Amino acid sequence: MSMDNQMINKSLAELSVGLQSGKFSSVELTQFYLDRIASHDSELNAFITVTAEQALATAKTADEKIASGSATGLTGIPLAHKDIFCTDGVRTSAGSKMLDNFIAPYNATVVEKLKSISMPMLGKTNMDEFAMGSSNENSYYGAVKNPWDLDRVPGGSSGGSAAAVAAKLAPIATGTDTGGSIRQPASLTGITGIKPTYGRVSRYGMIAYASSLDQGGVFASSAADSALLLEAMSGFDAKDSTSVDIPVPDFSTTLNDSLQGLKIGLPKEYFEEGLNSEVAKVIEAAVEEYKKLGAEIVEVSLPNTHLAIPAYYVIAPAEASSNLSRFDGVRYGYRCEDPVDLTDMYMRSRGDAFGREVKRRIMTGTYALSAGYYDAYYLKAQKIRRLISEDFQKVFEQVDVIMGPVAPETAFKIGEKSDDPISMYLSDIYTIALNLAGLPGMSVPAGFANNMPVGLQIIGNAFTEGKMLNVAHQYQQVTDWHKQTPSKYAVSEGEK
Amino acid sequence: MSLTPEEVKKIAFLARLAIKEESIEQYSEDLSGILDLVDQMDAANVEDIEPMAHPQDAMQRLRKDEVTEINQREKLMGNAPATENGLFLVPKVLD
Numbered sequence: 118m119s120m121d122n123q124m125i126n127k128s129l130a131e132l133s134v135g136l137q138s139g140k141f142s143s144v145e146l147t148q149f150y151l152d153r154i155a156s157h158d159s160e161l162n163a164f165i166t167v168t169a170e171q172a173l174a175t176a177k178t179a180d181e182k183i184a185s186g187s188a189t190g191l192t193g194i195p196l197a198h199k200d201i202f203c204t205d206g207v208r209t210s211a212g213s214k215m216l217d218n219f220i221a222p223y224n225a226t227v228v229e230k231l232k233s234i235s236m237p238m239l240g241k242t243n244m245d246e247f248a249m250g251s252s253n254e255n256s257y258y259g260a261v262k263n264p265w266d267l268d269r270v271p272g273g274s275s276g277g278s279a280a281a282v283a284a285k286l287a288p289i290a291t292g293t294d295t296g297g298s299i300r301q302p303a304s305l306t307g308i309t310g311i312k313p314t315y316g317r318v319s320r321y322g323m324i325a326y327a328s329s330l331d332q333g334g335v336f337a338s339s340a341a342d343s344a345l346l347l348e349a350m351s352g353f354d355a356k357d358s359t360s361v362d363i364p365v366p367d368f369s370t371t372l373n374d375s376l377q378g379l380k381i382g383l384p385k386e387y388f389e390e391g392l393n394s395e396v397a398k399v400i401e402a403a404v405e406e407y408k409k410l411g412a413e414i415v416e417v418s419l420p421n422t423h424l425a426i427p428a429y430y431v432i433a434p435a436e437a438s439s440n441l442s443r444f445d446g447v448r449y450g451y452r453c454e455d456p457v458d459l460t461d462m463y464m465r466s467r468g469d470a471f472g473r474e475v476k477r478r479i480m481t482g483t484y485a486l487s488a489g490y491y492d493a494y495y496l497k498a499q500k501i502r503r504l505i506s507e508d509f510q511k512v513f514e515q516v517d518v519i520m521g522p523v524a525p526e527t528a529f530k531i532g533e534k535s536d537d538p539i540s541m542y543l544s545d546i547y548t549i550a551l552n553l554a555g556l557p558g559m560s561v562p563a564g565f566a567n568n569m570p571v572g573l574q575i576i577g578n579a580f581t582e583g584k585m586l587n588v589a590h591q592y593q594q595v596t597d598w599h600k601q602t603p604s605k606y607a608v609s610e611g612e613k
Numbered sequence: 614m615s616l617t618p619e620e621v622k623k624i625a626f627l628a629r630l631a632i633k634e635e636s637i638e639q640y641s642e643d644l645s646g647i648l649d650l651v652d653q654m655d656a657a658n659v660e661d662i663e664p665m666a667h668p669q670d671a672m673q674r675l676r677k678d679e680v681t682e683i684n685q686r687e688k689l690m691g692n693a694p695a696t697e698n699g700l701f702l703v704p705k706v707l708d
Contacts, residue, residue: 218692219692220691220692222685222688222689222691222692315668315669316668316669329666329667329668355676358673358674359667359669361669421657423653423656424653424654424656424657426650426653427650427651427652427653427654428654430647430650430651431651431654438628442629445629446694447693447694447701447703448689448692448693448701449692449693450692450694451694452694452695456704457704458704458705458706459703459704459706460629461704462703462704463629464626464629464630464631465631467628467629467630467631468630468631468632468633469631471630476630476632476640477640477643477644477647479628479630480621480624480625480628480630480640480644481644481647481648481651483624483627483628484616484624484644484648485651487624487627494651494654496664497654497657497659498651498654499664499665499666500657500659500662500663500664500665501654501657501659502664502665503662503663503664503665504657504659504662506665506668538643538646538647539646539647539650542647542650553668554668555667555668555669556668579668579669
């Protein structure tokens, strides 16, 4: 067996053993993934920036730590960061022309935490501009391709991270989720994704879209891998005023707990009209698997589900219109040519450098917050947010986790929905509600419909990520959907 | 709910977004569609419901009033489109 085979299709725990036992070094492992990016990324477009030099320098430090016995289980394992996390000295674009020339002057807390344990950063991944989108077609750097079918979208907004992990261009990656931007791309590319509870992972240095909804999380090949990275990323951060100060459990120790007697709620609203019948079959089969594992199924109701998208498209654009007002062409980012006065500079800098979807959302938010409309839109949406949150709390009095589909369909064709923003928005029907409630959610590969991957969504109550990862891991012990890789990317170069 | 091209121009100005004349029609169509979607909120009875601004209903945390930032003036100004003598340059504001 060539050394390459020891570095691909391996769990993080196995990679760690390989590093600790000296089978390969972090420099070799990092170079292996940089080579895969060089071979495959021209067709996938998963990366905006590849940081080879920096990655190899961190890998060298990791090898020294491993040799001196000061390594953690993740030291030396390379990863990719969504290009929304600020990285000191490296361009941080948020997928926008506005920040094409922005060199972040500091590290996001997530980046700093993972750098401090010497996880080499392979690069910054592609995304919908300012995380606004569900297909990754809204990037200034072009669409990302789905590794399962290059004519299809990988989902969004964290489509680059999803495609990179699905095609094994990185062992693991970070992402962010405001309305489904981790779970939906994980579902569409057949990998495991987790969006933790709001407040679990620091938002410091994560470029803001909708601050009361944004949350960082993980793309991985399994629940066990997700548990390791999520634990390393999580924790209270004084630099984030909404960070929650509660202990981070060791998510890995509860992975093997039995699911005997687990109560799973299936919300009837998640299986109604609009759900593709092939996707529904996959989800039903996954639920059957859970019954075999000893779980009890309870039909539940989230009666305000239909209000989640309307409320989201007030709250998120309102927060975005405020957050994105910082891009004024003065302190950083794009400035138009030859502005005649201050107003002209603001208007043309923002008009030239923001894409269509970003402009649509800024204008929607500006309208909703403008004089005379606040009560009808923003206040009403916040009240609906309360109803949605209460729906979940009622259900969690009866069940341990909620399950359902992540998305109503599998990955659609590039261009299919790009001229129809509303139909794109509606595809987030099953993911958006839990962001409004601040709850954690996962996507776990559960099979295929029309040859494209389908993710099972697992929703937990606040700060129950350990239970959710346990529930996902037990499923992954009896199924191998998470081990499927598009054949083109399944093997190392040496085997071709 | 439909927005006229005039209303779109007004909103674009409030948001300080230059929109090309030929795109106004498209934005008015798109934004009207979004507002139609948003208007589905009207079906909800929200009487006596407390608005929820934040997932944890958290209070703003206070910290000691201490300097924690280090001085990185040069580095921070490195991203600015135009500077002079440690100041951000903008077009003339006052004549």
